[in-house]
Amino acid sequence: MKRAKRIYILLGILAAACLITFAVTRMEEKKEQIKNSEEVILELSEDSVQKLSWNYEETELAFHRDDDGLWSYDDDKEFPVDEDKINGLLEQFASFSVSFVIEDVEDYGQYGLDEPLCTIQLETSGETYEISLGNYSNMDSQRYLSIGDGNVYLAQTDPLETFEVGLNDLIAQDEIPVFSQAETITFEGTENYSIQYKENSGDTYRSEDVYFTEKDGDNQPLDTDKIESYLESLSSLNLTDYVTYKASEEELKTYGLDAPELTVTVKGTAEDADGEEVTESVVLNISSVSDEEKETSGDDEEEITAYVRVGDSGIIYRISESDYDALTKASYNDLRHSEVIPAEFEDISKIEVTLEGKTYTITSEEKKGEYIYSYKNKELDISQLQSAAEALKAYSFTDQEPDGEEEISMTLYLDDENETKIQVKLYRYDGTYCLAEVDKKTVALVKRSLAVDLIEAVNSIVL
Template identity: 55%
Template sequence: MILLGLLLAACAATFGVIRYEEHKEVIRNSDAIVLEIDSDAVQTLSWEYGSETLAFHKEDTWLYDGDAAFPVDEEKIQERLELFRAFGVSFIIEDVEDYGQYGLDKPICTIRLSTADETWEILLGNYSSMDSQRYVSVGDGNVYLVQNDPLDYFDAGLSDMIDHDETPDFDKVTGIRFAGTESYSITYEEDSGNTYCEEDVYFAERAGSLLPLDTSRVDAYLQKISGLSLTDYVTYNATAEELEACGLDTPELTVTVDYTYEDEARNEITQTFVLQISRDPEEQKAAEEASDQEEGTAEEEITAYARVGDSRIVYRITANEYKALMDASYDALRHLEVLSADFSDVTQLDISLEGAAYSITAEGSGDGRTYSYLGEELEIGDLQSTLESLKAESFTDERPTQKKEIGLTVHLDNENYPEVRIELYRYDGTNCLAVVDGTPVSLVARADVVDLIEAVNEIVLN
């Protein structure tokens, strides 16, 4: 009996080996295209990954089955469909009996597509780290290894499929308007007679006058808009109540930018971009009350929101983005320099210092201009650099009440502005008050004024 049992066991084992060999899977290299689905003909697309199931269908546009109001990014849908227009593989595994060894009995992701005539179900299994490829089933009985892993596209959640609002790159801005905490307009004007600085092209409209702005500061502000990260959406279909809760029913600041760009046919296209910014109203109210009671903190928490035009999407923006966008005052965009003229346009400097008057004259033109004092040519570099270093620490309209430290009349090679008068008055131990053409402008560092006086003395006393 013992011998008989051993014989039966040996026969069973031999039968198992033979059966295994009879059903051994066939694996071979392949460059076959196993799916060719016309993406334009696809009418439905869905996938299950992890705990999330997403489904979309096409009418005139692609719609999310769970909410027709969701703004679907059609390019992202198309990007996923294009994967199966010519879906190629690198290995074919035939005669498969155990799909579990490839992770296809419980697929990590299931993708379904359909046209008017046909439906496909694509299963994604394990990832072969040895081959750096994914096991895939397309329902034909085979298992495939693919290099272009579909999971790279279908691990997406709903937030990855939203058609986000975009901020443009402003090729040429023709106008900017601020409403809310700031209320003024900026116009674009080349070769303007409203400035003595050739680079000035932006002008603030204030009290009937066009006041020059610093081109680099305006461009930097526009770049803050272009570089704004609009991805963290709070809602994609804001109600009136939600807008009010975010403070966007009456935005703190609305920025309207008129700009032009060239299309592919080189036609000039005019566009207008509108951005609305607000801080959480309750938080803003608490901050104002704390400020009134002088209880503000250095690390103030800011919850802020932005909305593009009449879009229904509301985005959360960072505290730094909020502060940068809200910093849109005239003072934030005007020239910091007391004298913004190009020094190569200076034809003469008349200087008053400690009751004495001095004149520095020039010959030549542009960058080839040379300067002299009392008929003797001089090196103007130190005086030029100290004059150009006079920049606003802050702006003010306060009238001077103390001693004038130094005065300069700068003569320019400019028909509209033949001269600029600069007077620097003592203010306190840290700052001096700069008055330009009789109008108080800014507080500048007293140390820089001292450097200017020393540069003048170096010329007139030697």
Template identity: 30%
Template sequence: MKRGKTLLILCAILVIAIVAIIVEKAVKQHIDTVNTIDEEVFTIDEDDLTQVAIEYNDDSVTLVQNDSTWQISDDTDFPVDQDYVADMLSYFESVHASFIIDDVENYAQYGLDSPEATITFSTADGDSVITFGDFSTIDEKRYICVDKKSVYLIDEDILQYVSGSQDDFLDRDEVYDYSQITSVVVAGDGEANVVYDPDGEYTYTDDYDFYYVDGDDYSPVSESKVTSFVEKLSSMDLTEYETYKATDDDLADYGLDNPTLKVTITGEIPADDSEEDSDDAAVESQTQTIYFAKADDADTAYLYFEGSTIVYAITADDYDDIADVSYGTLRPTEVVSVDWTNVAQLSVDIDDEAYIVNVEYDEKDGNTYTVDDETVDFVTATSLIDSLSLTEVGDDYSKGTEELAFAITLNDEDATVVNVVLYQYDGDSCVVVVDGKTVGLCSRTSMSSLREEITSSILNKGKEVEETEEDSTTDD
């Protein structure tokens, strides 16, 4: 009995203690006031700012504005990307919130006791401080506090546009976004001399606007391949840099005093103060030269833009990809490019047999093909000629037996003739010779298909017309 009474007394004491603790916590607890709002809670004007100090996790950077130019406070030689700073600050011109939390006593519950980031905006009138806390669990909106007062839930997490790393503010060089490339010159480990000349009359067709210049010779190259080469340069990863204030001695240390590759691009870009979207927007010509250096067997290559003091590091693979440029990499893949409405005749040699295919064009009916005054169905053959493409480009291939030859005579003032000869090379390829010049290899399967189609068309000359006439007689 005594033991039972003792247990009851102890339980009663425990209950009283628990109640006392709850009451004490209830008395001390402070309930924050939360209200829904839709208003601007912070604003700044970039022109009014004298300094912006950013602390973001373990990074920190302080920017000062002098004569409308932003600089790193403790490193005025650092080239600051002014557009990057302006873009970042634009998100603070008008900060909107969905909720306001007043009478805050415990900032820790919003992650504001140890904020993820703190930004101090300084003007001639004083400082304004924004601290960035956690995200709300309900709607995943960011908590911020302005000047250590009320807490807000902001509509957009503007912290994603902020960086505390000085490197992110570096005004990195970049290849211009050319509206028209006019020339590309490469020397060193790669080699090219390409010009844009849409009115040039260097070949039998006007399908090409870019030409590879070798002395007095102008050979057409693919516009898409020229553009692709420039895009390689534009997309170089310039994240890693060695120095942003390179001296002549620094350039020598990286081998850039004696570059292994030099690329010069000239083209048109929108002129300053011009409207880019306007049809008659003014343009100006700009030239950029990029120097590269890579030691044999090195894993890293270095580069800098002429006129810049920043030396960048790229991988050896990226360097090799850029250096892999030549006439062979830029030449169009098609063996020939003709407008069949402007063809007068096609001569074909197969197994020492020569055939002449005459062509007549009519605006209404298109082309008519005849051999010995008899109609032939040659449309598929012309399509196969159009699709005949190079699998490799080059001029150093051993020619075997001639397998197919054809000459296309154009209906122009000079009766221009384009000669194509295909020779056996191996079981998979044929050597392609155009106008007496070896240009590369093509698929032997493509050659065989073209040869068979031409042979079949010529052997079946006139049959299509006869069958049509027979069908007409039967119908009568």
């Protein structure tokens, strides 16, 4: 009997618990009504907002409009605020919509709103709005938020995606034009020379050569691809990692920019915001500062930190070592053609090759827009010789006079009205390199293996 009595008591307790749970559930359902909504809960134009502040994790930032209506950083009015970026933060609140509304909320903790992840304050001339961001609902792929009206909302757009920014992200960084063409490029410092843009110049054998510099009284062609790559490196600099935005004389000295290693001045053509071609110019000052020696893979190596400054801007940026290397690789030898043959192969109409004291002549005839090459009236497949000739590239540039024996000599005749001749000779230098001479002027060391390839290509034709 006692056992049955205990069972009845337990059943009674269970029934009571179920009744209480049901009652609580009904009460919660009554208190918190969840419903779909396409409601717009905020409508604030960008121009109406006078103050903006927010805190997220370690970041607390506040901005206000100054007397000119421009955004100013509360902690330092000298900070150059990017107007577009601030307005970009405000843009979402011009018509801020939600997907769900939870009314009569009593427990904000279940939505992460008892201790909000981020709080945003907006102030107009007459009102202040506070937006608290809570948990992210993985089921709905939306974030809970409140605006202080007793409700919790699921936002169609997550404000945290735009407010996860720091002060670095909001600086009005200097802009470098994206040049489609440079008229002049001037280097001062570790390099001191100028580059000019000239079309249809008589100072080159290549039609695509449009950039030249004066060297020893003559205009020397530069490699167009290398110039364009250099301009791209300059225009694509990531100017976000600033170390100061109001550089003092002492700071300029600290970062090596009181006397920059290299100053690059570019004037040329770029597109404006409307897509129109305009003339732009930029001055970029570049320096580096040696760090303490750091042990790397067992070796003590001196590392550098590099900095740039655009013109007279007060902002100094830290740049990567790879960007520094790309910008300071600006000598004449860095930007000149590395190919030994200073012409395009398709412009060559005749080749005379001297090898081991014998001269061989390869002729050509134009048929249907292309050259057909022949040796002793026999049509040739010229591809091996062409590949070997075009592969002749400088390992390093030099003006050292040759004193070894001649390996191979080629006289190239161009198909032009002047019947231009280019003489290329390769001399033995050592077991690894040959000296390359063009029109009786030494230009470079080339790998001897390339000379061997050229000789073998000739032998495959004449032997």
